[in-house]
Amino acid sequence: MDIDDILREVDPTFHSVPLEKRDLQELTRAWVAERSAPELLPWPSHGFFERINDNIKRQIERVEDMTGDMDPKTNFALIVIQTELERYRYLVRSYLRARLAKIDRHALHYLSTDELRARMSDVELAYATRHQALLHNHYLSSFLSSFPPNLQNLNDSAGINMVEAPDLDSAVFVRLLRDTLVTAKGVEDDDAVTVKADDILILRWSDAKPLVEAGSAELV
Amino acid sequence: MALPLPPGLTHAEVAFLAEMELVTVIPRQRLDSIDLLGGKTPPLRPPHRADLPLWLALLLKKQRRANILPPAWLHPASLADIIHAETKINPQAFSDPPPPPSRADPSRPGLARRQQGAGGNINNNNDDDDDGVYSGGLILSAPFRPSCTADAPAGYLPYHWLEVAEQLLAHAGDDVAAALGGGGTAASASSASSATILGEVRGLLRDLVEVRAAKLRSSTAALGSFGGGIMSLRGVGAMELAETRGFVLGVVDGVRKLGASVETARREAEEEGMDEGGDGESDEEMGF
Numbered sequence: 332m333d334i335d336d337i338l339r340e341v342d343p344t345f346h347s348v349p350l351e352k353r354d355l356q357e358l359t360r361a362w363v364a365e366r367s368a369p370e371l372l373p374w375p376s377h378g379f380f381e382r383i384n385d386n387i388k389r390q391i392e393r394v395e396d397m398t399g400d401m402d403p404k405t406n407f408a409l410i411v412i413q414t415e416l417e418r419y420r421y422l423v424r425s426y427l428r429a430r431l432a433k434i435d436r437h438a439l440h441y442l443s444t445d446e447l448r449a450r451m452s453d454v455e456l457a458y459a460t461r462h463q464a465l466l467h468n469h470y471l472s473s474f475l476s477s478f479p480p481n482l483q484n485l486n487d488s489a490g491i492n493m494v495e496a497p498d499l500d501s502a503v504f505v506r507l508l509r510d511t512l513v514t515a516k517g518v519e520d521d522d523a524v525t526v527k528a529d530d531i532l533i534l535r536w537s538d539a540k541p542l543v544e545a546g547s548a549e550l551v
Numbered sequence: 552m553a554l555p556l557p558p559g560l561t562h563a564e565v566a567f568l569a570e571m572e573l574v575t576v577i578p579r580q581r582l583d584s585i586d587l588l589g590g591k592t593p594p595l596r597p598p599h600r601a602d603l604p605l606w607l608a609l610l611l612k613k614q615r616r617a618n619i620l621p622p623a624w625l626h627p628a629s630l631a632d633i634i635h636a637e638t639k640i641n642p643q644a645f646s647d648p649p650p651p652p653s654r655a656d657p658s659r660p661g662l663a664r665r666q667q668g669a670g671g672n673i674n675n676n677n678d679d680d681d682d683g684v685y686s687g688g689l690i691l692s693a694p695f696r697p698s699c700t701a702d703a704p705a706g707y708l709p710y711h712w713l714e715v716a717e718q719l720l721a722h723a724g725d726d727v728a729a730a731l732g733g734g735g736t737a738a739s740a741s742s743a744s745s746a747t748i749l750g751e752v753r754g755l756l757r758d759l760v761e762v763r764a765a766k767l768r769s770s771t772a773a774l775g776s777f778g779g780g781i782m783s784l785r786g787v788g789a790m791e792l793a794e795t796r797g798f799v800l801g802v803v804d805g806v807r808k809l810g811a812s813v814e815t816a817r818r819e820a821e822e823e824g825m826d827e828g829g830d831g832e833s834d835e836e837m838g839f
Contacts, residue, residue: 348691351590356695359568367559386588393586407614408585411607415587418606421567428554435553502803504559504784504792508690515780518810519817522780529648531792533782533803549692551560551792 351386355419358383360549362426367550369501369536371433371441374452383423390416430455433497438463439486440496499537505548506531513542559796565789569714570606571694575701576617602700605718612723619723621730622698623705624649625716627748630755632706637762645763645786649698649707693789708759713790716756724749763788767795771802 357379365372374380394416397409434441434451438459441447448456467485475483487493507513507530514523515538526532531551532539542548560568578595585592593601600620603611611617623629636646698709709715719727728745731752770784782803784792807814 348689349590351588352695353689355571355589356689356691359571359695360692363560363568366556366564369558390588407616408583411585411592411610412587414606414610415589418567418570419588425554425564428552429556432553432555498804500804500807501558502800502807504796504800506692508692513781516814517780518807518814520779524781526781526783527785528651529785531784531787533784533799535780535807538780546690551789 354379354383354386358419358422358426362422362429364543364550365426365429365433367503369503370497370499371430371437371447371450373450374455380452387416387420387423390419431458434459435462437495437497438466439494443486443494499540500535502533503536503539504531504551505534505539505542506551507542507548509547511542511547514538557797559800560789560793562790562793565711565793566714568694569711569718569789570604570609572605572699572709572711572715573602573695573697574605574608574622574699574715574719575600575602575620576608576611577620578611578617580616582611582616600701602697605699605715609718609722612726618726618729619719620701621719621723621727622700622703622709622715624703624707624709624712625719625727625752626705626731627751627755629705630752630759633708634755634758634762636706637759637766643766645766645784646708648786649704649709651696708786708788711789713756713760713788716752720749720753720756727752763791767791767799771795771799 357375361372361375390412394409394413397405397412434455441451442459442463451459470485471483485493507526507528509528511526512523513526513532513534515521515534539548539550543550576595577600578597580595580597582595584594589604592603592607595601595617608617608619612619624633633646693710696709697703698707699711699715703709725745728748731748767787770782773782
């Protein structure tokens, strides 16, 4: 512990961001990113979602406890808690649904390598695998079985790859969170500019991705 | 089950985000701290001000439990300043976003430092310790920065300016008029003068929307010849982005696809130039 740590402990700004607010910021950011990015983003680690889900469960239990007593004073607090709970659950739901939409769209792509599989949570991986197996069986029984055996695969990569992948070069809007050197590929020129925090840029997702992963930028 | 919406936030989703912006309220009743998922609310003790998320402030306002104190940038003088800056001082770019909040720096007496964002003085340590006290590498951004509270600086439009202004005018018009018009003598402001001040604010906001929409439209002309990899829209608002997202990103993607062969040729030429250790110029000529 050096002098900076001591100063930090007495500095009120370091305690001004409680865990709940950080979680909400992180959840909101993850939701906006998942809604804007052209590909599936990694599932948050460190048990983040388990914590969020536990908190929601606990809050629902509190609501159930509080509905029992009809004191008008706690009644209003109950309305506030329920409103916030619904807003929070909307965020979680919309986040999960946005991920599902991407997994549905490019299921074979996300199942193709271990690195891509690792982006999904266990439940999502189970869903994608099973859904794909059902689909393939259905195709086999309805028409694929009448094809020659060498044409029955759905993931042929000889010649033109059958597995469709998201377009990683699609343009996205990002906001810089700190001053950063941004390098980006363009049609005529490649740019390398130092960009100030709070700037909003149009970039290709392939150029924006390292910035977002390093926490220097967020999707908007 | 899967979300049927296209990529990018829709208007409704942007409005949902804007409702998380903090605004300042003056409570009219006591209300104890409520333990919410997003953190505890501050206890309300009239007449002490408190910062609450917009959705909660509007709920309290509807139940006449609190009055909302509009941010300083919503004042007609501040809006007129911003319009002046957008039209006269810098007619090309959007006006700057609000600066990150500052406070005195305890390690350097006499100097202030920015609390969040730029420079990242706070976030110089990249440890991911989950001790729940401070935010490690996490940098707060809109809507979690206090850019719509009473302390927010005048003359800067925050990211969610249009949505917050619309909500405040629609649901807390009387508070806005009282705070902006009377300068503290809220009770004495007659209804006629409050109507004129609301009309003035609405008119200025409409002007601002139009000035900035024209800039976004003219920036699309630049999109057609968009050769580089970066285009900056510093100061743009969330709703403005949502409105033009499909068009702007579609054009950028279209330009990229049209220029894909030129780009590959250029890249190959550059690579060859690098392999041969210089004289990239003649290679480039050969490439085209």
